[in-house]
Amino acid sequence: MLGLELVVMLGLAVLVCNAVGERLRIAPPVLLLGAGALLGFVPPLREVHLPPEAMLLIFLPVLLYWESLTTSLREIRNNLRGIVLVSTLLVVFTAWAVAAAMHALGMPWGPAWVLGAAVAPTDATAVGVLAKMLPRRNVTVLRAESLVNDGTALVVYGLAVGITVGEEHLSVPHVGGLFLLAYAGGAAAGALVAWLAIKVRRLFDDPLLGNVAALVTPFTAYLLAELIHASGVLAVVVCGLIISQVGPRMVAAETRRQGQASWSLATFVLKGALSSSSGWRRSRPAAVWPDRTSRTLSSRWPSSPLSSSPRVSLSCTARSTRSVSSTAVRSSDCGV
Numbered sequence: 001m002l003g004l005e006l007v008v009m010l011g012l013a014v015l016v017c018n019a020v021g022e023r024l025r026i027a028p029p030v031l032l033l034g035a036g037a038l039l040g041f042v043p044p045l046r047e048v049h050l051p052p053e054a055m056l057l058i059f060l061p062v063l064l065y066w067e068s069l070t071t072s073l074r075e076i077r078n079n080l081r082g083i084v085l086v087s088t089l090l091v092v093f094t095a096w097a098v099a100a101a102m103h104a105l106g107m108p109w110g111p112a113w114v115l116g117a118a119v120a121p122t123d124a125t126a127v128g129v130l131a132k133m134l135p136r137r138n139v140t141v142l143r144a145e146s147l148v149n150d151g152t153a154l155v156v157y158g159l160a161v162g163i164t165v166g167e168e169h170l171s172v173p174h175v176g177g178l179f180l181l182a183y184a185g186g187a188a189a190g191a192l193v194a195w196l197a198i199k200v201r202r203l204f205d206d207p208l209l210g211n212v213a214a215l216v217t218p219f220t221a222y223l224l225a226e227l228i229h230a231s232g233v234l235a236v237v238v239c240g241l242i243i244s245q246v247g248p249r250m251v252a253a254e255t256r257r258q259g260q261a262s263w264s265l266a267t268f269v270l271k272g273a274l275s276s277s278s279g280w281r282r283s284r285p286a287a288v289w290p291d292r293t294s295r296t297l298s299s300r301w302p303s304s305p306l307s308s309s310p311r312v313s314l315s316c317t318a319r320s321t322r323s324v325s326s327t328a329v330r331s332s333d334c335g336v
Contacts, residue, residue, distance in 0.1 A: 009039055014272030032275035039276065057219075059274050061236050065218035066267045068147060068240025069247075075140040076241075082141045086122075087149040095120040095156050110164030117157035121149045151231035155182045185230025190238030193221040197239070198246055207255040214259055217243070 013035040021028035039045055076083060098116035103109055122145065134142075155178050197217045204210045218236045225235035248256070 006045060009045075010273045010276050011269075013039070013276045014269060017276075018272065028272070029275045032272055033278060036276035036278060059270055060233070061218035061222045062270060063267055064147065064233060064236040065221075065240045066263050067143075068237045069244045069263075071144060071147070071241065071244070072140070073241050073245055075137075076144045079137060079141050079144070083144045083148075086141060087145040088152050091120045091149050091152040092156060095153070110160060113160035114157060114164060117153050117160055120156070121153045122146060147237045148234055151182055151186060151234045152179075154231065154233070155179055181229060182231040183234060185228050186225045186232065186234030187238045189225040189228065189230055190221050190235035190240075191242060193217060193224055193235070194239040194242035194246075196220075197243060198250060202250060205252070207252070207258045210251065210255045211259045211262060 013032060017031035017035050018028045020026070021031050095113065095116035098119055099109065099112040102112040102115055107115070122142065159175065159178060194217075197213065197220075201210050201213050204213065217239060221235040221239040222232035225232040251259075
């Protein structure tokens with residue numbers, strides 16, 4: 001019953017915080033984080049464990065897919081240079097800056113780079129709150145950049161962890177190969193799944209069956225990319241962008257209307273639950289989050305700040321799902 005109680009509490013938190021935020025003109029994610037932190041102090045909820053894989057299996061593919069479906073490909077092409085620079089070079093530079101700062105404070109380079117990669121991706125949720133105050137071009141760049149910057153951060157993060165535990169070696173060809181595999185492999189996987197999804201959806205006239213196929217699509221793209229050790233984030237984004245262009249020509253209007261309503265509701269609830277659960281996890285003792293990577297780092301550097309924060313390995317994944325901002329589009333513009 002404890003799991004059911006948690007679902008009810010998270011649902012009420014999403015409902016109340018969004019209603020209060022709209023009335024008081026406060027960003028709902030801020031209220032949701034606070035509500036989640038308060039839930040973390042409820043004794044029975046301290047025993048509830050959310051598997052780290054849930055971030056990748058439930059939240060990330062769905063949120064990224066919907067965001068890519070509702071992002072203008074034309075605006076991305078017009079601002080491609082800025083998006084590429086911000087989502088790659090700026091992420092690497094930010095990770096280096098954080099690593100250098102932590103190293104100056106006494107942290108070894110390995111854990112410092114792990115921490116830098118975990119916090120390097122920008123948080124588009126915060127940008128979404130100020131979207132009305134920014135020029136449209138800046139909002140487009142930040143939204144599109146938030147879709148792919150986690151691919152860069154995850155490569156840097158994985159490389160930093162691998163070097164720290166002695167499983168990777170640092171060289172220009174090796175690092176270049178990892179980035180090439182992450183981006184080229186992810187884009188190829190996303191394009192392939194998008195092509196297959198288009199072929200499959202043409203077989204169904206029933207809106208329910210068509211939307212079931214649409215629901216499976218992002219998870220398939222993410223899975224295929226993971227199987228070839230590429231970026232699942234980029235695979236889902238590329239798949240969504242392709243379908244957003246082809247969908248309006250191949251999907252019936254009734255299917256699109258049903259899909260838009262379903263995806264809008266699902267992503268709204270998932271984003272609210274994710275914000276609440278983020279605050280809830282942060283208010284719990286770190287001891288309930290054992291992690292192989294953190295144990296390895298702690299055993300090598302007992303005095304490292306990572307030894308008291310085993311949740312750092314989840315930060316990049318959590319930021320991946322938090323970086324999806326809400327949008328409202330017309331059903332005719334969305335190939336769901």
